[in-house]
Amino acid sequence: GAGVSQSPSNKVTEKGKDVELRCDPISGHTALYWYRQSLGQGLEFLIYFQGNSAPDKSGLPSDRFSAERTGGSVSTLTIQRTQQEDSAVYLCASSLTGWERFFGPGTRLTVL
């Protein structure tokens, strides 16, 4: 079956520009997570959506970062006024119940 998909797979942008990253979770999965992974670093939790509950935004590094999940399915992570330190792979994951996370292939963001 279809897994988690993310787009774009690669994004190169200039410092100061806004970017939007998209995630399509596995159909029926109620939980959706955003992480980022910088070179040589572990996965850093950003934000978590569960059903219709208010999202857990505790991992967002600054107010330049925001995310939405429309209709309980597709999610968009927006980074405003990008900085070079935002360069990383942004991974989306979804889950139904339990602990297993199903990850998408990620979006590799490069801020010049």
Added chain:
Amino acid sequence: RKEVEQDPGPFNVPEGATVAFNCTYSNSASQSFFWYRQDCRKEPKLLMSVYSSGNEDGRFTAQLNRASQYISLLIRDSKLSDSATYLCVVSAQAGTALIFGKGTTLSVSS
């Protein structure tokens, strides 16, 4: 102390070798433990959960020591295809949050 700590490696072993990775965690209230595998430039995938009694899946054995707060992964008869980064993952104290270690890199050569 970092929440989840792993030796980054790399561990370079020949085919057929047995290799073990350890991971320590700081939160004694953590209840769930996992090993994920991440191939180069790919997304992480669940390898196995780690149970208190220890568990085995083919050539892979995972063990948990709650008293010492460490988790181990043993790979027997290593294959070239085992080359990857192995992430130790621990549940946070509350909710469904998971804390990922930075990973241990394994390279198996012929």
